[in-house]
Amino acid sequence: MRSLFRAALYAASAGILAGSAISLPAAAQDAIERPMAGAPYWDSSLPTEQRVEDLLARMTMAEKLAQMISVWAGKTEI
Structure with missing residues (x-):
């Protein structure tokens, strides 16, 4: 049992x-x-400049550098 x-x-x-x-x-x-x-960069009704400024303010320096040096596998297809 x-x-x-x-x-x-x-x-x-x-x-x-x-x-x-x-x-x-x-x-x-x-x-x-x-x-x-609710982040402003998601709101497509806002001006692009405001959305970019908001997104860049949220990113760390490492994230910004990663965006600059990133390599995409399908880059030639873009």
Whole structure:
């Protein structure tokens, strides 16, 4: 009887862990996207200059440098 209870407990624990592992990436993605959802650079009704200034103000120096030296695999197709 005790081993049956233990097996059921392990099965339930495994199910809970598997379910939470599957839902974590979606929850993490939502947490990443939400803070920038209201950022002015997403608002296409604003002037381009204002949107660019907002985006550049949010970027770190490393991010700006990465944009300048980035290499795209399909660059010749652009």
